[in-house]
Amino acid sequence: MDLIVAGLLLGGLYVTVSIGVSLIFGVMRVINFAHGEFIMLAMYAVYWAHEVAGWDPYLTGLAVVPLAFVVCATVLRPFILWLVRSSVLVQVFATLGLSIALQNVALVLWKGNYRSIRTGYSSTLVDLFGVQVPLTRLVAFVVDTLLVVGLHLFLQRTLFGKAIRATAQNRRTARLMGIDVDRVDVLVFGLGIATAALAGVLLMPIYSVSPGVGFQNALIAFVVVVLGGLGSLPGAVLGGLLIGFVEVMSGYFISPSMKQIVYFAVFILVLVVRPAGLLGQRGSEELGMK
Amino acid sequence: MTPPRAKLVSWGLQAALIAAPLVVGLASNDTFLHDSLTQVLLFAILALSWNILGGFARQVSVGHVAFFGIGAYTSTLLALNFGLSPWIGMFVGGLIAAIAGALLGIVTFRLRGKFFTMATLAFAEVMRILAVDLRGLTKGSEGITIDSTPNLSMFVLGNLRSYVVVGFALMLALYVLSVLLARSKIGLKLLAYREEEEAARALGVRTIRLRLLVMVLSAFCTALGGTFYAQYLLFIDPDSVLGIELSLQMALLSVVGGVGTAIGPILGTYLVVPFGQLLRAHLGSELAGLHLVIYGLGLILVLYKMPNGVWPALEGFLERVSFSGRKPDRGHPGAEKRA
Numbered sequence: 001m002d003l004i005v006a007g008l009l010l011g012g013l014y015v016t017v018s019i020g021v022s023l024i025f026g027v028m029r030v031i032n033f034a035h036g037e038f039i040m041l042a043m044y045a046v047y048w049a050h051e052v053a054g055w056d057p058y059l060t061g062l063a064v065v066p067l068a069f070v071v072c073a074t075v076l077r078p079f080i081l082w083l084v085r086s087s088v089l090v091q092v093f094a095t096l097g098l099s100i101a102l103q104n105v106a107l108v109l110w111k112g113n114y115r116s117i118r119t120g121y122s123s124t125l126v127d128l129f130g131v132q133v134p135l136t137r138l139v140a141f142v143v144d145t146l147l148v149v150g151l152h153l154f155l156q157r158t159l160f161g162k163a164i165r166a167t168a169q170n171r172r173t174a175r176l177m178g179i180d181v182d183r184v185d186v187l188v189f190g191l192g193i194a195t196a197a198l199a200g201v202l203l204m205p206i207y208s209v210s211p212g213v214g215f216q217n218a219l220i221a222f223v224v225v226v227l228g229g230l231g232s233l234p235g236a237v238l239g240g241l242l243i244g245f246v247e248v249m250s251g252y253f254i255s256p257s258m259k260q261i262v263y264f265a266v267f268i269l270v271l272v273v274r275p276a277g278l279l280g281q282r283g284s285e286e287l288g289m290k
Numbered sequence: 291m292t293p294p295r296a297k298l299v300s301w302g303l304q305a306a307l308i309a310a311p312l313v314v315g316l317a318s319n320d321t322f323l324h325d326s327l328t329q330v331l332l333f334a335i336l337a338l339s340w341n342i343l344g345g346f347a348r349q350v351s352v353g354h355v356a357f358f359g360i361g362a363y364t365s366t367l368l369a370l371n372f373g374l375s376p377w378i379g380m381f382v383g384g385l386i387a388a389i390a391g392a393l394l395g396i397v398t399f400r401l402r403g404k405f406f407t408m409a410t411l412a413f414a415e416v417m418r419i420l421a422v423d424l425r426g427l428t429k430g431s432e433g434i435t436i437d438s439t440p441n442l443s444m445f446v447l448g449n450l451r452s453y454v455v456v457g458f459a460l461m462l463a464l465y466v467l468s469v470l471l472a473r474s475k476i477g478l479k480l481l482a483y484r485e486e487e488e489a490a491r492a493l494g495v496r497t498i499r500l501r502l503l504v505m506v507l508s509a510f511c512t513a514l515g516g517t518f519y520a521q522y523l524l525f526i527d528p529d530s531v532l533g534i535e536l537s538l539q540m541a542l543l544s545v546v547g548g549v550g551t552a553i554g555p556i557l558g559t560y561l562v563v564p565f566g567q568l569l570r571a572h573l574g575s576e577l578a579g580l581h582l583v584i585y586g587l588g589l590i591l592v593l594y595k596m597p598n599g600v601w602p603a604l605e606g607f608l609e610r611v612s613f614s615g616r617k618p619d620r621g622h623p624g625a626e627k628r629a
Contacts, residue, residue, distance in 0.1 A: 031404055082594065088403060089350060090593045093545050096538055097593070101586030107579030211579070215534075219415060226408045261423065264416045271409050272397050 002131050003248055009137045011244025012144035013206075016199040017217050018224035019151065019236045020192035026231030027168045027188045028084050033095040036218030037102035038068065038193050042200025043209040044110060050117045057119065058139070061201030068197035072190035080189045081182055099215070106211040116208035140202040147198065148237055151191075155233070164188060168231065223267050242266075296612040300605055304553045307560065308465060315454035324450035330563045331457030332519055336536075337543035337555030338464040339511035344541055345550035346471060347504045348484035350403075352537050353394075353410030356417040357387040357509040359532035361516025363421065366434055366526055369444060376445035380517035384510040391509025395502040402487075411534070418532035433527030436520065445521040453522050460518060461556070464511055468552035471507075480504065484550070512540075546592055548599030557601050 021035050045064045049055040072080070079098075083091055124135040155161035166174040167184045175181050199217070207213070224243050228235025243263050250262035315327045340354050364386050365379030374382075398409045421428045428434070440448030447453055471477050482490035483497050491497050520526050530536075547558020565588070569581035596603040 025404075029404075031408070079590075086593075086597060088407075089545050089549060090597050092350060092352070092407065093538075093542055094590050094593050096542070097586040097589035099586070100589070101583045104579035104582035104586065108583065219411075219534075222408055222411060226405070226412075230405065230408075258423065260419050261416065264412055264419065267412050268397065268409070268416070271401065271405075271412075 001129065003252055004245075005128060005131045005133060007245035007248040008241065009133065009141050009244070010248055011241035012141040013137075013199070013202065013240075014220055014224055014244050015237050015240030016140075016144045016147060016195060016202060018221040018228075018240050019148070019233065020195035020199075021218075021221045022225040022228070022231060022233060022236040023151075023195070024189055024192040025225065026233070027164055028080075028185055029231075030083055030091050030095070031222075032189075032192065033092065033218065034099040034102060035192070035196055035221060036214030036216070037099050037106075038196035038214070039200040039203065039217050040106060040209065040211065040214030041102065042068065042197035043204045043213065044106060045197075046201055046204040047115055047117055047209055050119070057117065057201060057205045061198065064201055065194050065197045069190040069194040072193045073186050076189070077186050080186050084185050099218075103211050103214060110211070112210060112212075114208040114210045117204060119205060122205065134206070136205040140206065143198070143202055147195065148233075151195075151233065160187075223263060227267055227270050296605075296608040299608055299612075303604075307553060307556055308462060310560075311454065311461075312458045315451060315458070321450055324454055326564065326567050328450060328453045328457050328522060329567070330559055331454065331461050332515060332522065333539065333543055333563050334461045334556045334559040335457065335464055335515040335518065336512060336540040337547070337559050338461065338468060338552075339508055339515060340540040341468065341544040341549060341552075341555045342471065342511065343504050343508035345544055345554070346468075346477065346480045346484070347501055348550065349501060349505070350407045350541065351410040351508075352407055352534070352541060353412070353414035354508070354512050354540050355532055355534060355537035356410075356414040357391060357512035358516040358519070358536060358540075359417055359421060359528070360387040360390055361513025362520040362526045362531040363428060363516075364513070365445075365517040366436060366520050367427070369436070370434065375443055376517055376521050377443070380445075380514055383517050384513040387513030387516075388506045388510040391505045392502060395505040399498050399502070411537075414532065414534055414537055418528050418534070421528035421532050428528070431528055433525055433530075436524040436526075438524050445517075446524065447521075457518065460514060465552055465556065467511075472552060476500070476503070542589065544599075546589070546599055548601035548603075551599075551601050554599050554601040557604075558599065561600060 017039065021032060024030055024032050024035075042064050046057045046060045049060040050057055079094075083094060086094065121135050125132045126135050126138050127133075128138065153161075155165060163174070163179045164184055164187075166177065166179055167181055167188075171181055174184075203209075203217075220243065224239040225231075225236050226239075227242060228237070228239025243266075246263045246266055247259045251259040254262065311327050311331055315324060318324070336354070336358065339357075340351065343349050343351055343354075361380070361383035364383030365376040368374040368379040368382060369376050394410070394413055398406055401409055422431050424430070436446070437444075438446060440446050447456070471480075479490065479495045479500055482493065482495055483500055487497055516531060519531065523530075543558040543562055544555040545558070546562055547556065548554030566581065566585055569584055572581075592600070
């Protein structure tokens with residue numbers, strides 16, 4: 001029972017870390033290598049707001065997440081539009097360039113040491129089905145769930161969500177139907193980055209932050225989304241939970257140092273057996289999703 | 291058709307570019323210069339190796355560091371445990387990397403485009419984690435130090451100038467290989483494959499086998515670079531020879547220089563690596579990381595201005611220069627009509 005709860009909580013975190021990658025890929029067909037860096041920046045924002053002004057991490061989150069969205073939709077707009085129109089190579093290396101630059105901006109400004117915050121409730125435990133669970137992880141899980149449900153409703157029930165799905169299906173046809181595809185791209189990218197910021201806010205009370213933390217998270221996110229099926233939101237949820245479970249289980253039953261090996265092994269296995277990912281669109285990997 | 295004059299200038303430029311590090315290296319006595327030249331040559335070797343798969347077949351791998359690490363570890367461990375000379379170990383490492391490349395190729399044969407890219411990323415991470423965890427074999431993150439007594443038969447050369455020569459020889463060999471590959475029948479098949487896979491298949495090109503072949507070749511060459519690195523620095527650990535950053539660097543150099551050309555990776559290396567070294571030398575001490583900020587932003591700028599890389603842009607420029615001032619070619623259909 002302990003293991004199931006732990007796996008679920010960790011999996012929930014991974015879902016939030018990954019869902020933005022999946023969303024951006026699904027619509028724009030861009031793998032954003034800089035995704036982790038946005039998580040890292042949000043973590044620093046929360047850290048400094050707490051250290052300097054004494055703000056509560058979650059309250060800061062209310063400001064950081066919309067801010068991330070606005071910054072993307074305004075400052076990064078030309079970058080995003082250029083990215084969508086570029087070749088695969090350029091997309092990979094431009095987002096990598098962004099990743100390197102952001103990572104080192106953090107290094108220049110805040111040095112390489114690990115920083116963490118302590119709040120009044122850092123070590124508070126909550127009883128959940130007879131299992132003691134840290135409050136911060138529980139909060140993260142609840143927010144993760146809300147995020148997934150919210151995104152799902154947004155995509156399925158609103159007109160704009162419909163426009164996003166249409167663009168994901170076929171850009172040209174979507175444009176012919178009168179959808180402003182550029183706007184969809186910018187907003188989707190902004191949304192994706194906002195989920196990254198949210199992940200950062202949720203991670204900060206639990207883990208410590210350093211400039212390199214973004215890339216570690218990005219690696220996990222890539223595994224999760226490929227596992228679940230690139231571009232598929234339910235896939236990202238399933239993949240995240242699965243990786244969370246696999247990590248907890250192998251850490252417990254085999255050895256903590258082997259847990260990464262195990263989930264990469266699962267990852268490669270899935271690629272061999274079902275390259276489109278568990279819930280991915282079948283055959284999409286063979287077309288390269290042009 | 292490229293006009294002959296432009297072609298001549300282009301070949302001359304390529305020859306000059308290739309010979310430059312050797313000439314500079316032999317003419318100078320500066321150890322700092324030799325050190326940075328060796329690094330440049332090493333990266334040129336890696337970029338050329340990556341380009342065989344990433345450029346000619348347009349299969350973007352971000353996991354090539356796995357082959358590099360296999361090369362470095364194989365020759366080092368063989369020398370350490372069995373006293374086998376790294377000159378031979380180099381090729382054993384190449385073979386093992388080639389086998390690993392073949393396995394990866396077989397496993398991922400259904401994956402295209404970005405899916406393939408992601409799979410290579412995971413492959414490299416698995417190799418790194420294995421190197422960290424298999425302490426009995428690799429000494430884990432502690433790393434392995436190679437005996438630094440100069441010994442030619444054990445590929446410990448002692449003076450830096452010799453490393454420049456060896457690095458140059460490897461780079462030249464890979465360049466020649468790339469040119470030959472591009473001009474061979476396989477090169478034509480690769481061209482067809484990267485432009486339109488379906489069409490290539492329809493014309494009878496066995497694309498899966500073709501990709502496997504290039505992957506094996508590319509892995510083999512990358513592993514040679516791994517041994518060269520290990521014998522140059524005389525120390526290897528999982529983070530330095532299997533870190534994902536190195537994978538990205540190899541690919542990046544080709545992308546900047548021009549993927550799918552033989553000289554592009556070399557040019558890209560000459561532009562990017564010394565630039566990084568200079569930035570680090572001037573900014574590294576004051577603000578750690580600032581040089582990488584500039585580096586990252588510079589990369590985006592180059593890609594924005596020249597999405598095909600610097601070399602194709604340069605060649606296009608040469609062509610335009612040699613056309614201007616001359617009458618349009620007679621054989622050029624429509625040339626007169628337009629004029």
